[in-house]
Amino acid sequence: MTSALQILRLDIGLPLDSGAIFSPLEIGYETWGELNAAKSNAVLICHALTGDQFVAGPNPVTGQPAWWANLVGPGQIIDTNRYFVICSNVLGGCMGTSGPASLGPDGQPYGLSFPVITIADMVRAQAALIDHLGIERLFAVIGGSMGGMQVLEWIASRPDRVGAAMPIASAARHSAQNIAFHEVGRQAVMADPDWQGGAYQIKGTKPVKGLSVARMAAHITYLSDAALHRKFGRRLQDRNEVAFGFDADFQIESYLRYQGSRFVDRFDANSYLYITRAMDYFDLAAGFNGRLSDAFTAFKGRACVVSFSSDWHYPPADSRHITRAMIGAGVEVSAFEVETDKGHDAFLLDEPQFHEAMAGFLAASAADQGL
């Protein structure tokens, strides 16, 4: 399985927000296109909670299409003929980058001895990769959901290294509701006896039930009432009437069970705990005395903040909060709310208005940066 992964091993000590120094660091990453001579055409794409580095082309591990295959590729909006596109698995992940399922220095899986990480730590690991690739300044950093948090962290902590920033369906801090849903997911994982206090790899078990329930609950937050109604309504699954039992009578139940069961094949339960924790800890303003606009004052590039009207996971108000702070900081920011009933997942789907705006933003930014 790991043979399909391109992994960079760095014998650096990565200083983490928790105070720990993490070493050695492995980063699973993919690139598409060619870096130009001036090294000025690099686009970093940051993936979401359960995403991975396979943003374009087929995913060699799952065999499924890449998660942004509709946006990234030759001749696509994020044109790999034109840009050098980079996407790396986040720190704490389970697709080649160091995470709780990786083997620690003692040859055993880290499990819960893996340090608790933050969004800023993920960006530190990405910056180490960008350094390794010899790139001083990224033409653009783009990401949705948790990827958007990384975009915000990039421009706050490394403002000179980013030309254009596009945080999509994201937030500058996790709300109580976001934390609440994550906690439900974590408790589901930890309540599974096969979780084994996090040591399931050593014990030879796998908390598939717990992780599956966590995914089911989370998946609901990615959709919207209207989208669920349109896709499933109250339709029954392979039956004409309810069965007076607890099988999946309804299509929505069957769908969620399928989503849950498919997820456990490709995702590590402890990674899910660590990454959701990193998101819960995210509060960009906290590092700037509570003033979010201060996080953006040093950023001299352009920004484009995108939200989706029916997204209740990271609602448009979260993006407005970012936009207002950027305006206050004098950032060249554009912002809009795409009208859609597809909920949070809209950022992954075919949304023509969103895609048109992204194309325009990238083209104008490229012209501006002399690309």
Add this chain to the structure above:
Amino acid sequence: MSNAASTRADHEIIINAVPQGARVLDVGCGDGVLLKRLKQERNAIVRGMELSQAGVNACVAKGLSVVQGDADLDLALYPDDSFDIVVLSRTIQATRKPEMVLKQMHRIGAKAVVSLPNFGFWQVRLSLLLNGRMPVTQGLPDSWHETENLHLCTLLDFDDLAKQSGFDLESVTRIAAGKASAPSRATSNVLNWLSEEAVFVLKRAWMPTR
């Protein structure tokens, strides 16, 4: 709200009112034609607000920084004194609370430039007098039940509201049949009769207590 012609008479007047290098916010900036010209011809630092997604996309593709928003609700996004000039072209008549919009503009910028259709124009008055029906003219092309214009006013009415909102009149320019006249220092009955559209350049008379 605004139509797309790139050679709008009100745009010429607005551009002339903007000094080199000024910071300009265009509220209801449409597809960004005016902002683009202000950037090119005045080297202005420009920002826009626009309600329609199509308008925002057109602006973003032009390299403009535009935030999707509604003049009635979203001007609160901008800090006090963040612009030299706030432009509102052919939009005030379509807002729900024109006075609140003007007060926000007063807070955000040192100057305001407002263009609006004039209901005091003689053709409008004559049309109402003779036909007894709400006028439909070149400047006011939609029938009463289809128009987005919620708050139509005359040039004199707007002059009153601007003063009430803390502005002094710097100049008012008459536009009729697509042509602008020389700017005037003050409004008058004659100007009210003869202007199909007017462009007001306003400056703060006093600073609000905050």
